[in-house]
Structure formats: structure tokens, C-alpha cells
Amino acid sequence: MRYYFINQEMKEFSLDVEFHQNKTMEFKYEGKKTTLFLKSVAGKNYFSFDGIGWKKLAALGVNEVLVSHSEMYKVYRGFKPSGLNKGAAGALVTQMPGKVVKLMKKEGDTVTKGETVLILEAMKMENEIKAGADGIIKAINVKEGQALDSGFLMVEIEE
Amino acid sequence: MKGKRVLIINRGEIAIRVAKALNELGLVSVGVWTDNETEPPHLEYCQEWVHLVGNNNKETYLNIPKIMDLIEKYKIDGVHPGYGFLSENREFSEALAKKGITFIGPNPTAVYKMGAKDISKQVAKEAGVPVVPGSTGEVDTIEEAIKIGNEIGFPVLLKAVAGGGGKGMRPCMNEEDVKNNFAAVQREALSGFGYAGLLVEKYILNPHHIEVQILADKKGNVYHVFERECSVQRRHQKIIEEAPSPFIGTDEVLRNSICEAAVKCARAVNYDSAGTVEFIMGEDKKFYFLEMNTRIQVEHPITEEITGVDLVANMIKSAFGEPLDFKSQDDIKILGHAIELRICAEDPISMLPAPGKIVGFETTFPQGIRFDHCIYPKFTITPDFDPMIGKLIAKGFNREVALRKVRNAAEGLIIDGIKTNIALHKVILNEENFIKGNYSTNYIGTIKPQEKVAVKEDIKAFMLKVAAIELNQMGGQV
Numbered sequence: 001m002r003y004y005f006i007n008q009e010m011k012e013f014s015l016d017v018e019f020h021q022n023k024t025m026e027f028k029y030e031g032k033k034t035t036l037f038l039k040s041v042a043g044k045n046y047f048s049f050d051g052i053g054w055k056k057l058a059a060l061g062v063n064e065v066l067v068s069h070s071e072m073y074k075v076y077r078g079f080k081p082s083g084l085n086k087g088a089a090g091a092l093v094t095q096m097p098g099k100v101v102k103l104m105k106k107e108g109d110t111v112t113k114g115e116t117v118l119i120l121e122a123m124k125m126e127n128e129i130k131a132g133a134d135g136i137i138k139a140i141n142v143k144e145g146q147a148l149d150s151g152f153l154m155v156e157i158e159e
Numbered sequence: 160m161k162g163k164r165v166l167i168i169n170r171g172e173i174a175i176r177v178a179k180a181l182n183e184l185g186l187v188s189v190g191v192w193t194d195n196e197t198e199p200p201h202l203e204y205c206q207e208w209v210h211l212v213g214n215n216n217k218e219t220y221l222n223i224p225k226i227m228d229l230i231e232k233y234k235i236d237g238v239h240p241g242y243g244f245l246s247e248n249r250e251f252s253e254a255l256a257k258k259g260i261t262f263i264g265p266n267p268t269a270v271y272k273m274g275a276k277d278i279s280k281q282v283a284k285e286a287g288v289p290v291v292p293g294s295t296g297e298v299d300t301i302e303e304a305i306k307i308g309n310e311i312g313f314p315v316l317l318k319a320v321a322g323g324g325g326k327g328m329r330p331c332m333n334e335e336d337v338k339n340n341f342a343a344v345q346r347e348a349l350s351g352f353g354y355a356g357l358l359v360e361k362y363i364l365n366p367h368h369i370e371v372q373i374l375a376d377k378k379g380n381v382y383h384v385f386e387r388e389c390s391v392q393r394r395h396q397k398i399i400e401e402a403p404s405p406f407i408g409t410d411e412v413l414r415n416s417i418c419e420a421a422v423k424c425a426r427a428v429n430y431d432s433a434g435t436v437e438f439i440m441g442e443d444k445k446f447y448f449l450e451m452n453t454r455i456q457v458e459h460p461i462t463e464e465i466t467g468v469d470l471v472a473n474m475i476k477s478a479f480g481e482p483l484d485f486k487s488q489d490d491i492k493i494l495g496h497a498i499e500l501r502i503c504a505e506d507p508i509s510m511l512p513a514p515g516k517i518v519g520f521e522t523t524f525p526q527g528i529r530f531d532h533c534i535y536p537k538f539t540i541t542p543d544f545d546p547m548i549g550k551l552i553a554k555g556f557n558r559e560v561a562l563r564k565v566r567n568a569a570e571g572l573i574i575d576g577i578k579t580n581i582a583l584h585k586v587i588l589n590e591e592n593f594i595k596g597n598y599s600t601n602y603i604g605t606i607k608p609q610e611k612v613a614v615k616e617d618i619k620a621f622m623l624k625v626a627a628i629e630l631n632q633m634g635g636q637v
Contacts, residue, residue, distance in 0.1 A: 027622050029622075034619075044521070057519075057627060058519030059627035060519055119343070
């Protein structure tokens with residue numbers, strides 16, 4: 001089975017895995033092989049890279065996102081989706097769910113890189129959403145007070 | 160008191176903590192669930208479950224008329240507000256008093272006097288406790304804020320009268336900053352606390368945030384339960400707290416004087432519950448009254464750990480007019496040291512909230528760990544609530560032992576599927592200034608431990624994710 005990992009910048013890599021009956025997983029990454037040992041003890045799952053030292057395997061979900069420190073990867077099992085295109089610097093996309101508090105600009109306004117375009121409230125904090133490029137605001141797809149999911153294209157700036 | 164029905168009008172870990180105390184004291188714990196959180200884990204500890212209809216906090220946890228209706232419908236005798244939401248709302252405690260419902264918190268007058276920061280400063284001043292220079296009342300305009308700034312000297316802090324927990328406050332270095340931030344702080348105040356009034360005060364450089372726990376009964380007995388150091392903060396919000404304060408250290412004269420000052424403030428308002436008097440301490444060890452939080456605080460467990468005093472249970476006993484678990488100030492002693500890490504659903508580097516769904520949760524802790532939390536696999540953290548999802552508390556014979564234990568505990572806490580600040584905590588716990596106890600509230604801003612959080616993940620993390628997905632395909636067990 002091949003797994004694909006694709007991050008927000010559309011950087012991607014793949015990992016091949018094969019499960020064996022002796023409770024090991026054989027990974028192939030950049031031509032290098034790695035064996036992962038798995039074991040269930042008292043209802044919990046453990047992993048080991050050498051068969052001697054064991055640690056708890058926490059995740060059991062089918063969550064298709066891998067979150068680690070500052071990076072976030074979408075995980076695809078067996079296939080790579082088509083139609084993923086790179087977001088431009090002028091496209092302001094929500095990084096987390098939130099609510100639009102105030103629009104500072106309107107369509108047709110000229111903005112410079114770093115200028116605040118709107119204020120987004122997330123988890124009771126006000127966040128200034130700034131223009132990623134110099135240009136003219138082509139479209140504002142949100143209204144004040146609107147609740148947004150993560151990944152929503154709020155504003156498009158024409159460079 | 161036994162058999163009284165108490166409504167917990169809160170959620171998350173504090174609702175669990177309160178329910179535990181109610182159950183132990185023989186009261187009936189009544190918990191609520193809302194339409195935007197239909198399966199809150201605190202219900203596990205509540206004997207009765209009530210539907211608080213609504214999709215956002217304004218409709219639910221902040222809606223006084225709706226809560227009063229529930230109280231009548233379910234024949235509630237008392238209410239515990241937890242922290243945040245209506246915990247320091249005078250209207251709410253007065254509405255309850257009018258109906259003869261016990262508010263598990265201080266009397267409405269104390270809430271009023273200490274809840275409004277402009278009045279509380281006056282109270283402290285009159286009680287002989289030094290205060291930070293600033294505006295004597297609410298500041299309505301940018302011009303007025305700038306005028307006060309020029310009088311007391313910049314930098315100044317703009318803060319919400321009704322605020323708390325670091326929300327609704329911003330430092331301003333000059334007139335320009337005041338102009339840029341005034342409206343935003345007003346909006347945060349209005350949306351977070353339902354009141355837009357602002358104060359201006361002097362911003363002390365390299366300060367320590369040290370607070371004293373107060374516990375008082377209805378008979379006029381006011382005790383202190385020693386201090387907590389809460390100087391590791393980001394955006395004026397605490398992330399690590401410890402007790403006792405390493406900055407006060409072995410200076411028992413200073414410890415006694417700050418604790419006595421707190422008792423004076425509490426006595427001045429006839430305080431009759433658990434509460435916290437917050438001070439700001441400069442590098443010269445001079446301290447000023449900041450505010451009094453008339454509620455149980457997030458970081459109360461470290462005080463419980465070093466003194467053995469159950470603050471939540473005693474707060475409930477006090478509200479129902481019962482005697483406290485101890486008889487005199489001398490019964491309360493510090494034994495050992497405790498450190499608390501606030502576990503938040505946030506990016507460990509930018510420290511911004513990062514909601515999402517938890518897919519895995521495991522703990523492997525050393526002896527002496529307490530973990531107050533509301534985490535479970537499949538728990539979805541939404542932007543509706545505070546990103547704090549747990550508190551990891553270690554108690555040790557001394558600071559060095561507590562540090563050793565909390566470091567090991569952080570290694571053994573695995574939360575998968577969301578970003579958390581555990582990686583940041585691990586850096587801080589191994590950082591030389593923190594280890595020595597040399598830190599002020601500027602710690603995060605100047606030492607920048609967040610920059611030492613490893614950005615790149617080992618390929619092994621990806622292999623484990625694959626193993627988890629494959630295992631799930633096979634039914635969860637090898």
C-alpha cells in the first residue's frame with residue numbers, strides 16, 4: 001500500500017508499507033527499508049523499531065491529517081487526488097475555523113503586503129489577517145459576523 | 160448541605176473538578192450540555208444531565224435568563240460557575256441572591272467591588288495595599304487614554320474593566336499604539352465579557368506575576384493558602400504556574416507580607432469564598448495589587464498539591480455556611496513544590512489556537528502526577544471555547560523533584576491529531592533560566608523557547624501515522 005503526504009505548500013512525498021503476518025510492518029522510503037514491530041498488550045497498542053524498546057501508539061483514528069509541531073499534512077491512502085493546485089500569495093485562506101469580526105478593506109481597494117485586510121476571531125482571540133502581496137482586492141467572499149471553516153478562501157488579491 | 164442540588168454552569172476540566180467535589184460532599188451534581196457540545200466529558204462525573212439549549216456561548220453559558228429558567232425547572236439549590244463565563248458577573252450573582260439560590264462564590268457586593276478593576280484598586284489603596292499607577296475610572300476615548308499615558312508615562316496597558324485570564328488587554332508603547340489598539344480591546348471586552356469599559360495603567364518592565372490564594376467562610380474568617388508564581392505567560396495568559404514562587408524563594412518575610420496584603424484586600428470587601436489576589440512584583444521585589452479574581456482559578460491545583468487543602472470542596476462548604484476543613488491559619492503549611500503545565504490546543508511555535516479532532520490520547524506518568532483534563536479520543540476542539548484542554552500537575556519534595564517529575568510526565572503525554580503546546584513545554588522544562596527559576600513575565604518574549612521547538616518531524620512520525628491507519632483498518636488490534 002502506498003501512502004501520500006501533502007502539506008499546505010503542496011509539498012508531497014510518499015511512503016510504501018507492507019503488513020506481514022508476524023505483526024511487523026515493512027516501510028520503504030527513498031529506497032531505504034525500515035521495519036516497525038507492533039504488539040497489543042492489555043488493550044493498548046505498542047510499537048517498536050527494534051523489537052526490544054516499546055512505546056505506546058496513541059493514534060487509532062482514520063483522521064486523514066497528520067499534525068506535527070508546525071506542519072500539517074493531508075494523508076491519502078492508496079491514491080493521490082487530482083486537482084490540488086498551489087495557493088497564491090494573494091489568496092487569503094483561513095488556517096483555522098473562526099468568525100469575521102471586521103472587514104478593513106473593500107473590493108477594488110489597493111493593498112500593500114502586510115496590510116491588515118480583515119480581523120478574524122478564533123478561540124476568543126482577534127487575529128489580523130494581512131495581505132500576502134501588493135495588489136488590488138479582486139473579491140471578498142465573506143461578510144462581517146460570518147463563521148468560517150478552516151481552508152476557506154476569504155479574500156482574493158490581484159497582484 | 161447534604162442532598163442540595165447544585166448546577167455546574169461550566170464545561171471542560173473545571174466542570175469535572177467541581178462535580179468531583181460535589182459528589183464527594185454528598186451533594187447532587189447537575190451538569191449541562193449544549194447544542195454545540197452534545198457529548199461533553201464532564202457528564203461522566205455529573206449525577207444529573209440538563210440540556211442548555213443553544214449553539215453559542217451567548218445563548219448558553221452567558222445567558223442569565225435561560226439559566227434562571229433551568230434553575231427553577233430543575234429545583235436547583237446552588238450554582239457553581241467555575242471560571243470564565245458568569246463566574247464574576249455581578250448581575251448573575253444578584254439574580255441568584257434574589258431567588259434565594261446559593262451562589263458558590265463570594266457575595267454580590269464583593270463581586271461588584273473586586274470585579275470592576277477601577278473600584279478594586281480604590282479598595283486596595285484604602286486597605287493600605289500599594290497599587291499600580293493608572294486611570295482612576297473607566298476611560299471612554301482614545302484621547303483620554305493618551306492623556307493618562309502621558310501623565311503616568313508610557314508604556315501603558317489597555318485592559319477591559321470586566322476582563323480576566325489575559326483576555327481583553329494589550330500593552331501600548333506609545334500614543335500610536337493606543338490609537339491602533341483601543342477599538343480592538345473594546346471589541347474583545349464586549350464579545351468576551353459582555354462589557355466594553357476600559358482602563359489604562361502603567362506597564363511594569365520585567366515583572367513577576369505572583370498571586371495569593373484566599374479562602375474565607377461566611378463567619379468573617381479569612382485565610383490565605385500561600386502564593387503561586389504565574390510568570391510564564393504568552394499574550395498575558397499563563398501557561399506554566401508553580402507554587403511556591405521561586406522568586407520569593409526562602410524570603411519568608413516577603414512571603415508573609417504579600418500573603419498578609421492579600422488577606423487585607425479580601426477583608427476589605429468582606430470576602431467569603433475562594434478567591435485570588437493578584438500582584439505584580441518588580442525586580443526590586445516591591446509588589447502592587449493588580450486585581451482580585453473572585454472565582455476559583457485555573458491554576459488552583461498547585462496550591463491544593465502543596466498544602467493539601469481542597470479549595471473547591473472548601474469553597475462549596477463555605478457557600479452553604481459550613482465550617483472549613485481547618486481551624487486556623489497555622490493549620491495551613493507548605494509541603495513541597497508543585498508545577499502546572501497548561502495543555503492547550505495550539506501551535507507550539509506561533510502559540511495560536513489550533514482546533515481540530517483528537518484521534519489518540521495516551522498517558523504514561525511518573526508517581527506524583529495529577530492530570531485535570533477533558534480529553535478523550537474523538538474529542539473535537541472547536542473555536543467556541545478556550546483552547547486549554549488539560550492541566551498537567553506535578554508535585555515533588557522540592558522544586559528540583561517537581562521539575563524532574565513534570566519533565567517525565569510531559570514525555571508520557573501523547574495527544575494525537577491536533578497541534579498542542581506540549582512540545583513547547585518540553586523545551587521550557589529543559590531551558591536553563593526556567594530550571595534556575597530566573598524568569599519574569601517577559602520570559603516567552605525574550606528567551607523565546609518557542610524558537611527551539613523542532614520544526615521538522617522525523618520520517619518515523621509518518622510511519623506511525625500509517626501504522627495507526629492500517630491498524631484501524633484491521634479493527635484496532637494487532
